[in-house]
Amino acid sequence: MEELSFFNRELSLLQFHKRVLHQATDASLPVLERVRFLCISATNLDEFFEVRVGGLIELIERGSGTTSFADGMTITQTKEAIAEQAHEFVHQQYTVLNEQILPLLRENGIFILRRDEWVSDQINYLHDYFQSDVLPLLSPIGLDPAHPFPRILNKSLNFIVSLNGKDAFGRNSGRAIVQVPRSLPNIIELPSELVSEGRGFILMSSIIHHFMDELFVGMTVLGCYQFRLTRNTDIFLDEEETDDLLRAMEGELAYRQYGDEVRIELADNTPEDQLEFLLNRCEVGNRDMFKVNGPVNLSRFNDLFDLIKDPAHYFPPFTQSVPRAFKRYDNYFDAIRRQDILVHHPYESFSTVVEWIRQAAKDPQVLAIKQTLYRTGSESPVVDALVQAARAGKEVTVVVELRARFDEQDNVALANKLQRYGIHVIYGVVGFKTHAKMLLIARKEKNQLRNYVHLGTGNYHAKTTQVYTDYGLFSADKSFGEDVYRIFLQLSSMGKMSKMETLLHAPFTLHRSMIRKIQREVDHAGNGKAAHIILKMNSLCEEQLVTELYKASQAGVSIDLIIRGICHLKPGIPGLSENIRVRSIVGRFLEHSRVFYFENNGDPELWLASSDWMVRNMFHRVETCFPVKSKKLRERIIDDLKLALADNTHAWMLDGEGNYHLVQPESEGECVDSQAILLAQWAASS
Structure with missing residues (x-):
């Protein structure tokens, strides 16, 4: 199988995060559910940098940057492609925030008030709050030879502050760092009597920013700018050399927040001198710097869910x-x-x-x-x-x-x-x-x-x-x-290894059993018998299994794949995969079940599993895969699969170029929302 028969794993995962972000633009969703999807896209991207990008940087630092992946891209090329797509992605996130989410919140009487919108009564209230609840928790660090640039905590929100003047000891380095304590709320609500209409909310970062000069008495604050550093958070344990895994894990967790730097986010109004200073001290390159038009760390808006209780803004319970x-x-x-x-x-x-x-x-x-x-x-x-x-x-x-x-x-x-x-x-x-x-x-x-x-x-x-x-x-x-x-x-x-009577399990029998079942469908197709495969999972990127699916397609087996996230396989390529269709469903609920269906010439087999079709699941994890023996239950799950394949509301189809296209109902056709139908069928309205 040629190298170019596979999509890049990391870029495929980024595509999934984009589909999640698209949910934040769906006008049919309640406003706070759109906020939720925006926040999910932000936390997803955080994890992507902490784990996937962090892992690539480790490989590059070890001298493996020219190593090729199955898709033909080197590690360095993959890292560069991620940087390009991630910058576009972040730009889309803030465009959605500024042009859709914030105006929509205001239309619904939910005001995230900027500092230039505060009136005197609000400022007085916020000043009292700052003095009593915020100031005692802040520990500004003036940067001088006795106070070098601090080790920035992973994903913590910080300010770099430009100063003028001398402190009580005659010091003036011109800079300070202020970390926002994680114990503080991200957002607070103003009392109703201080808001002329709707409900007013203030970001904690805005409060600290506004009263920053009270941290530096006798000095002039020339400017303060938000930034946030993301680190590699993978934990390494040499298990062969570890006598007590629990104790070793406890020790390693203490270092997770201080791994190598992989990304820095900054307010887009950060002056060039401060920007260069941060890049130098944080040891981050320009490609890993993200200037944002709005609050750094969009996931802070998650706090709105605990503050707003109006059921009209959420999915119906x-x-x-x-x-x-x-x-x-x-x-x-x-x-x-x-x-x-x-x-x-x-x-x-x-x-x-x-x-x-x-x-x-x-x-x-x-x-x-x-x-x-x-x-x-x-x-x-x-x-x-x-x-x-x-x-x-x-x-x-x-x-x-x-x-x-x-x-x-x-x-x-x-x-x-x-x-x-x-x-x-x-x-x-x-x-x-x-x-x-x-x-x-x-x-x-x-x-x-x-x-x-x-x-x-x-x-x-x-x-x-x-x-x-x-x-x-x-x-x-x-x-x-x-x-x-x-x-x-x-x-x-x-x-x-004990011989199993019914179950398949990794790392022993699952991989080869799935290959045999695919090959059995190939044999059936070759003999003119019914042959159909439906696979539903989170990720598909084990190369041998993908290769076997290609062979099955070439043999005439009809293959439907419902892959939520990463997909190595290229569908619809003549001579390679013209009988394979790949869709991803991103809706109210996170599709997480793993279901493997094999037509088997009219005697269908249906398996459920804890495992995706990934290298780690097949060879480096203990996984179980079990058949559904009851005909009634088997038919029920098959109906669920058919419903997912008919979804034209939250389904995306993958093309041979790696692009996903939102499935649209035909002009006069019926909208099929698979999750909504299952909800109506099995659950009751509260």
Whole structure:
């Protein structure tokens, strides 16, 4: 397969962030939901620089800049292309903010007041607030030989201040740095009596800026300018040389905020001398400097969600449903024993998982609970239920993945908490992240041990299950139970790989099994039989699997891909991929489920998985992939896939040049919003 048969991974990810930003321009969405998408695009870009760009810079510094990726671009070329597209992206963000979001907020009576709009009563109120709540927390640093340029905290908001005059000690370096404490709110609301119309809000940065001279008594503040530094936040652990992974992770987390510099954002009115000074001190090049026309760090507008309660500005609320099967029986074990039960989040409630563990904690027949936890959130009802079970005398074992990116701090605290309650905590296998989503409950029934399982495509995180689309399957299937038990045994002990009866799992059988299933469709197409593949996942960038999909297309297999984010594959290329279509759905909810459908000549197979088709998932993580055995449930998920393929409201089609085009309904055709239809079908309005 030629190099140019693949799209660049990093640029493909940037394309996804652009599709998220586009949601902020959608006039059909409530105003604060548009603000939310703008903020998401900002935090996405932060993470992109912290991880993806940071990783590229590391490779370049190691002398790997000329190394080529599968798409034919070198690391240096990729970095340059990112810089060009990222600058365009940031310009689009601030254009959306200034030309759409802020005027729209004002139309709805929500005023983000600039300093030049403040009237005397407001200034007096803000001055009192500054004196009582802000000034005591500020620690300005005058720059002189005794106070060198400080180590700037990752993503903290700062001011560089131009000064004139001498302080009490006769010093005058002409510059100072003021960091905005993270303990302060990003936005405050003015009392209603101080606002002539609507509601008035003030950015904390505006307050500090306005009263900056009170930090430098006797000196003249000539100007102050916002800036923000982004650092490489990847954590490196030499696991082979680490005796205690928990202790090592705790140590490394302290250094995360001070990694190498990868980007600087500045107010676009920053004078040239201050700009050059910051670039020099922060060791950032011009290509990694972003001048912005507005507040630095757009994600600060997230605070509006806690301040504004008007339901007219949000998506209509809904109530997540509970499968009827759970309502028919006194306990969940009776329901699961009779049939496999599927839940589709966020349309159906994640509370079913929590309730099941709570029932297990009280059930005298339950002997043991085993669960994997990758991301749970700081306040987790799942963890509380597991603690209840341990206190009730159940044998509870939890696999905690300490290295879940950006959740490491929470997971370290989680591991310590679980151990305090006598829960067995293990950290998986050295060199392999445990990304599988598994819950096993062992119950003694009629003097025999029966294993009940929950397998999912997403994390056991109560909050994200309200906004991420994922599937979860409850089952008492014997082969499921035995296979899940074997995987837990692998994670907690040492030994050879156990042979699975039903499940596929990475890093052992998943990759080659997917290749065989693709090749089986090729054989069917070659014999004139029905051959169709539908794959839904977050990312597709494992080269061998992409190559096999190309071969399948060339053999006449019809292939539909629903890839939310990164996609290496080029669709619609004559002689290569003319039978492949790629779409991405970006809507109210984050599409997160992994579903693999193979037509198999009229005897379809449908698999759910914790894994995307990426190198890391296939070879460097512990993942699970499980079949949906129930015909009824299988048909339900196939209907969901068909609905996604019919979406003409929030779907984007990828072309062979790497561009995404928003799918539009035909002039007289019906609008199909797959998420809205599923919401109406499975959830109830609040």
